Amino acid sequence: MALQTSPEQPAPVRQIANAIAGWVDRLGAVWVSGQIAQVNRRPGVGTVFMTLRDPVADISVTVTCARTLVDSMNPPLVEGASVVVHAKPLYYANRGSLSLSAREIRMVGLGELLAQLERRRQLLAAEGLFAPELKRTLPFLPTGVGLVTAPASAAERDVLENARRRWPSVAFVTAYAAVQGPRAASEVIEAFQRLDRDPAVDVIVIARGGGSIEDLLPFSDEALIRAVHGRRTPVVSAIGHEQDSPLLDLVADLRASTPTDAAKLVVPDVAEEIRGVAWARDRIRTVLRQLVDRELSELTALRSRPVLADPRSLVEGRAGEIEAMLDRARRAFAHALDRAHDDIAHHRARARALSPLATLQRGYAIVQDSQGGVVTSVDDVESRDLLAVRVADGRIHVSVGDTETLPLTTESDSAADQPPDSGAHHD
Structure with missing residues (x-):
């Protein structure tokens, strides 16, 4: 029932707050649809705080739920996901704030589709299909480039024009396939396998323009992912725009943000390579010139030394040393002979003194x-x-x-x- 108040008999704040809390509590649990705008997990707190936004109007409400409920969701709850929440409205009289206490959260619409893709990604990743050690290096200058795309598409035009602008002599082998609709996955697989068997193809580009998540679903097909995983030829994935991320990007050897970027990745820029060769040639000349100049300077310094300017000075100096050493050797030898002669005479005298003949x-x-x-x-x-x-x-x-x-x-x-x-x- 309505409160009876007047300027003479106003109601205190606590009464009004408690009344609002009672009215909100009588609403009971409700199902609410919206989009997750923010997820806040505070360390050490068992409650997760989220903001649920209306996708049409600029209206949002705070949602709280147990951390165990959020952690048990597969795939994980992320910002931007469309959900349906079963929650009970609560009014906190002390803070004067309204929030929804969630009891169940379900993915719906695009959110459910993203959840399915996330579960598929987790299963394929657990099998090791996205392992980094499986990635192959693209050839520097491929003799043939395979292209899987839709006929007369903007993606085909972007890849061919940009690649030939960078390297005019590049050769393309194009395999057309539907890139949207129920037959897209099977046709892309067939076209890819045909190029993979071609020995003239050194790298394969799978290209498609941008689109919605539903339009890009064929490039997250499990059969296509497994076919690319068993490849013989390196693969470049160029699906959609920068923000698009189909599962093909994870299994491919290289991901290009756009078809134009794929053309820049598969072939080098001839003008840039010519500039690089010219720079390297100039650099080699400079280094070689510096090396020759340094060696000439060292040779000049060596030739300017007295011993090389007049090599006879070294011989003459050594000749004097040899003469001095010979004189010293002669004197030492003569002294040694004199001492030996004296020793022999002394021993001879002693022997004669001891001889019976004496x-x-x-x-x-x-x-x-x-x-x-x-x-x-x-x-x-x-x-x-x-x-x-x-x-x-x-x-x-x-x-x-x-x-x-x-x-x-x-x-x-x-x-x-x-x-x-x-x-x-x-x-």
């Missing part, structure tokens, strides 16, 4: 019997024995006449050291 030269003699034995005592001989006396320069053969025994005294020893006089008792 003793004989001092007047001593060695007496030997007829058997060659040395006579050391008078008892070793008898009268009339024949003896040989060894002196310094020979032997004297004598006969024993008489013997005399002398006492072994110091004086006799001293006398024995003296050479025998001429009056010895022997014949």
Whole structure:
């Protein structure tokens, strides 16, 4: 029932706010259709805040739902998706704000179509069809370029004109196919496989102009994706405009934002390549000239050194050193010979001093019997024995006449050291 208020009896704010909350609560749960304009996931908060916008009027409302509900959606809920939300309106009296507490969210229309494409993308990605290591490098200058497109289409004209403007001698092999409608996927597959089997084709471009998501559905067909995955020839996907992203872009070796961009990717620009060659040639000349100049400067510096300006100076200097070394060697050798001569003379003197011949030269003699034995005592001989006396320069053969025994005294020893006089008792 309506509140009874007057200027004399106004209602407080809390009463009005609570009344509004009661009126909103009586509305109950409702189904609301709209487009997700914003999704806000706050860290550590179990509630997700979204903005649901009316696609026709400039009206929006805040929607809250449990994080588990949003995380369980497949594909994930993204901004721009069309949805139908089952929610209960709530009015928060403390903040004076109205929001919808979502209990269920469903994709509808284009959103449902995008959800199907996202599920297909996830399944094919799980099989590894979009793996980066499967991508092939396009040839620098292909001898033949295959083109799959609609006959007399703007995409065909853009690819051919831009490619031939960049490289006039490029050769195209075109395979026409429907690019829209129920037969588009099968015809594109047939045309692509025919070009893939052609050995004259080095790269294949699949091109189509822009269109709605429904128009581009054939280029997200699973059969086409698998056919391109089993390719022999590198593939360039040029479907739609920059914002369009069919599944063919993910499996192709290279994605072109437009058919015009595909022409720039498959062939080089001849004018740019000529400029590059000219720049490289000039650069090589400059580097080679700098290298030759540097080597000439080093050669001039080497030739200006005294040793190369007059090579004889080095020989003459070394000749003086050799002469000095020879003189030093001669002196050292002469000193070594003198020392060796002195050592030999010294050793010779010592050897002579120790030799028995030196003793004989001092007047001593060695007496030997007829058997060659040395006579050391008078008892070793008898009268009339024949003896040989060894002196310094020979032997004297004598006969024993008489013997005399002398006492072994110091004086006799001293006398024995003296050479025998001429009056010895022997014949």
